[in-house]
Amino acid sequence: MTLLLPTPDAPLKIGTRGSPLALAQAHETRDRLAAAFGLAPEVFEIVVIKTSGDDAALIAADRPLKEIGNKGLFTKEIEEALLAGRIDIAVHSMKDMPVAQPEGLVLDCNLPREDVRDGFVSETVRRIAELPPGAVVGTSSLRRRAQLLHRRPDLKVVEFRGNVQTRLKKLSEGVASCTFLAMAGLNRLGRSDVPATPIEPDDMLPAIAQGAIGIERRGNDARVAEMLEAIHDAVTGQRLAAERALLAALDGSCETPIAGLAEIEGTTLRLRGQVLRPDGSAAISDERSCAVADGAAMGREMAAHLLKEAGPGFFAWRG
Numbered sequence: 001m002t003l004l005l006p007t008p009d010a011p012l013k014i015g016t017r018g019s020p021l022a023l024a025q026a027h028e029t030r031d032r033l034a035a036a037f038g039l040a041p042e043v044f045e046i047v048v049i050k051t052s053g054d055d056a057a058l059i060a061a062d063r064p065l066k067e068i069g070n071k072g073l074f075t076k077e078i079e080e081a082l083l084a085g086r087i088d089i090a091v092h093s094m095k096d097m098p099v100a101q102p103e104g105l106v107l108d109c110n111l112p113r114e115d116v117r118d119g120f121v122s123e124t125v126r127r128i129a130e131l132p133p134g135a136v137v138g139t140s141s142l143r144r145r146a147q148l149l150h151r152r153p154d155l156k157v158v159e160f161r162g163n164v165q166t167r168l169k170k171l172s173e174g175v176a177s178c179t180f181l182a183m184a185g186l187n188r189l190g191r192s193d194v195p196a197t198p199i200e201p202d203d204m205l206p207a208i209a210q211g212a213i214g215i216e217r218r219g220n221d222a223r224v225a226e227m228l229e230a231i232h233d234a235v236t237g238q239r240l241a242a243e244r245a246l247l248a249a250l251d252g253s254c255e256t257p258i259a260g261l262a263e264i265e266g267t268t269l270r271l272r273g274q275v276l277r278p279d280g281s282a283a284i285s286d287e288r289s290c291a292v293a294d295g296a297a298m299g300r301e302m303a304a305h306l307l308k309e310a311g312p313g314f315f316a317w318r319g
């Protein structure tokens with residue numbers, strides 16, 4: 001059976017959030033699909049969907065996301081549109097995706113991964129070590145906060161949220177001396193003007209799935225499944241399988257400071273993982289290697305090891 005390709009009259013609908021980064025990722029997906037099938041961009045329609053996470057009233061800028069309850073905050077409305085058939089695929093940052101999808105939806109297509117590193121962003125200093133004692137750091141990420149405080153307990157961390165543009169504005173207003181942004185986001189936005197220094201994973205292990213884009217579809221949509229197969233990056237998929245297995249076995253939510261990174265060289269997959277106490281007073285790390293196909297199993301084994309080392313109560317907030 002030949003694949004029924006989209007046409008200008010019956011376009012394939014690509015659902016996305018409306019932030020500049022989300023739109024850049026949706027356009028990259030459209031361009032890759034168009035190139036893979038020799039189609040004009042017009043046969044794809046980008047449908048912007050507002051999510052609860054984009055609701056300024058709900059998301060008061062100084063309220064930690066974990067207090068609002070972030071499960072599916074940025075994905076619920078998009079997944080509803082996908083299930084209802086208002087869109088055909090949804091483009092996501094894999095870093096923001098829960099480890100399991102709602103019944104009827106499948107998340108098994110990945111674009112080639114971007115830079116996985118965090119960027120240290122400051123207009124005054126070039127690296128964390130140069131920050132003066134007691135300097136103010138802006139981040140809303142529990143992981144980055146704990147990793148920083150682990151290294152530099154003297155630093156003061158303030159809540160820093162919003163899209164890349166908002167955070168940079170806060171920085172130039174002097175709300176904090178530095179912030180952290182994923183290099184992937186800056187690269188995808190073409191923001192080489194931003195004063196960001198990449199931090200090597202040995203110094204700050206990135207979030208699980210950082211830099212990766214995932215494309216979600218209805219499980220019963222064979223036509224879309226076949227189209228997505230043409231743009232799926234298998235190596236990115238194998239890396240994410242190991243990282244997300246680690247995350248799933250540790251804690252499926254993003255309310256605990258967890259970092260992880262899988263890399264593949266030849267037939268070997270190397271996985272690094274880290275869990276931290278939220279206040280940065282303790283960190284436990286592990287590193288293992290295995291055959292590429294065994295990444296998910298190794299991720300689960302690493303999770304069991306880290307949890308055993310951590311002991312009960314490790315993730316509890318301490319006053």
Ligand SMILES: NCc1[nH]cc(CCC(=O)O)c1CC(=O)O
Nearest residue numbers: 093095181182184185210211212
């Ligand atoms: N949680 C927000 C988010 N989700 C994905 C990215 C960046 C792009 C990526 O990691 O793929 C960001 C912003 C950031 O951490 O700087």
